[in-house]
Amino acid sequence: MDPHLKSYPLLSYVLSRLPSMSSSKPHSDPPFDLEQPPAPIVDEMPNLSHPKVLASMTQAIFDVAQTRSLLQTLGPRPDHESVDMARYKLAEIDSGLSKSLEELVLSPRPADVDQVEWRANLAQKEQRIRQEAEKEISMYKSILQLDEMHEAYGKLLKQAEERLIKIYEKAGEEEESLEQIEETNPEVVGILEEAQGKGLERVDLCGRKLRFLPEAFGKISGLLSLNLSGNQLEVIPDTLAGLQKLEELNVSSNLLESLPDSIGLLQNLKILDVSGNKLNALPDSICRCWSLIELDVSFNSLLMRSLRFLDAHFNELRGLPDEIGRLTNLEVLNVRCNFSDLTELPESLDKLTNLKELDISNNQINALPDSFGRLDKLTKLNVDQNPLVVPPKEIVDEGVEAVKIFMAERWVDKLAEEERKSMMEVKEVEEAGWLTRSASMLKSYASAVGETVSGYLGSAGLRDLVLDEPR
Known part of the structure; x- marks a missing residue:
């Protein structure tokens, strides 16, 4: 046994x-x-x-x-x-x-x-x-x-x-x-019956108002794609671990508060969308989804701010998500050697207020984010082997503090320029208003003068005395 x-x-x-x-x-x-x-x-x-x-x-x-x-x-x-x-x-x-x-x-x-x-x-x-x-x-x-x-x-x-x-x-x-457990949507029943007769590769149950998913779904062993988005699911059954060939799973816009630990058994899962739920954590087993290349956890209640060290070097990252700015306790970030794939850093990087070390060497980054100078606690920076233009090489050679000062001044200049443009727009609006009012006043004045002259010329047939003077 x-x-x-x-x-x-x-x-x-x-x-x-x-x-x-x-x-x-x-x-x-x-x-x-x-x-x-x-x-x-x-x-x-x-x-x-x-x-x-x-x-x-x-x-x-x-x-x-x-x-x-x-x-x-x-x-x-x-x-x-x-x-x-x-x-x-x-x-x-x-x-x-x-x-x-x-x-x-x-x-x-x-x-x-x-x-x-x-x-x-x-x-x-x-x-x-x-x-x-x-x-x-x-x-x-x-x-x-x-x-x-x-x-x-x-x-x-x-x-x-x-x-x-x-x-x-x-x-x-x-x-x-x-x-109630056995009470199942007729369409779901039909899918399960069809699965017994032949292999199903794709199932789309989007927006069916489903409140639960039968455990038997885990028996559709040949399933490659399962879309359960836009329903009212509060739990995902552990039996989904039986979907060993599953590559895409979409459970977005439901009422999920957690994911089953058995999700780590989905060795072929490539795309997982759990956005728009009530998740406050991801199961540790998700790290065993070896094939996962796309994970969307947006619009949840995830609390991962305690992360202090993130090492993603020697991968093929094409970028960092804006959500990285939520890692407010992050102290060390290493994304070096992603080579030609990593070309820029998100503007939200400035929200990493506790960041002390940053390594972005051996990538294709040509400019640091404008808000980079706000990383007050940054003491170690490696930007080697990048086609960096902003800041220029002579600033980089002076060290991390010089880089922070340069980027901070650039940020201030940018804000000043935006303020100047904003003031110019306000001034243009005000001037346009003054001109409109002035034109209106002139028009009224001209109209009044015109009426006076017209009245004068037309009254009793009077003529210019000079013209009427005998020669």
Whole structure:
């Protein structure tokens, strides 16, 4: 028997009666290789014999079954020595890779090779170095991943046991709640039925007013894209961990307060959109989503301001998000060696009021943000190997304080120029108003004078006395 399951009798019992995808009735024979029969837990919890209770429980632990089956295929947990050795080797490879890439970047350009050709040559060499390192890295990473999966599996069992206990208690308190659990949108039911007959790759349930998602969704193993945005979901079932091929998951604009830890098992997930929810934290397991390249967590209640050290060097970053300005406790930021991908820094950088060290070397940044001079606590700055124009090289050579003063003066000049333009606009408006009023006054005056002259010339046929004087 799985040694983990000895501590979780209720979970062990339900796993032994887990139904297959094609049947809604529990099997009498366990589909798993349980060496020992489940404890006589039914005597202590008689409601387990209720079909609805058992059905709800089996849906709630599908993620455990999937993970257990996967781990049985992958093998036992690596011992501590193997894990420590893998970590050591990865650190060694990373150090060697950093050194090789740094030597590549700092290598002098031959006089007979133009800059464009030289950069293209460097890019090819960089790709070759990374590919060679990746071959070596993959083996050691697999050891660490297997160890982490076993670690996550242990936590998963504890959470599953707690879920089962809650379901059982809820069933005893209110039998109607079980019917609500099984109450499903007809369109969702249709999708689940279709998934049994053929493989589905994409499901779009955007804006369907869904309040919950059936656990059975985790059984659509071939699913690549799932859109659940614009609904009323408060939780995402752990069973989504069964979607091992899933690449895109959109749960934006819902009522989610947390994400399941099992999301870390989605090894192929590339795009995750959880914007517009009520999240105040992300699960630690999200760092195991190795394929993730796009993560949108905007418009939530995330509190990550305690981060003090952020190292993102030797990646392929195309930029830093404006939200980085929220990391008000950040003291060290390292984004060096992103090469041709990183071309600018966000204006929100000035909000990092506790930043002490900044390394942006070996990138393609040509100007620091105008508000850079507001980084009062910055004492260490590395901008080497950038086509930097603002500030100029002679200022950079004088050190970080000179850079801060230059950028601060530039910022003041910019504000003064904006103020001058604003005053000019106000003055133009005022002058335009004065001219309008003056023109109106002149028009009125001219009209009055015109009327007087006209009246004078037209009164009693009077003529100029000089003209009428006899010659």
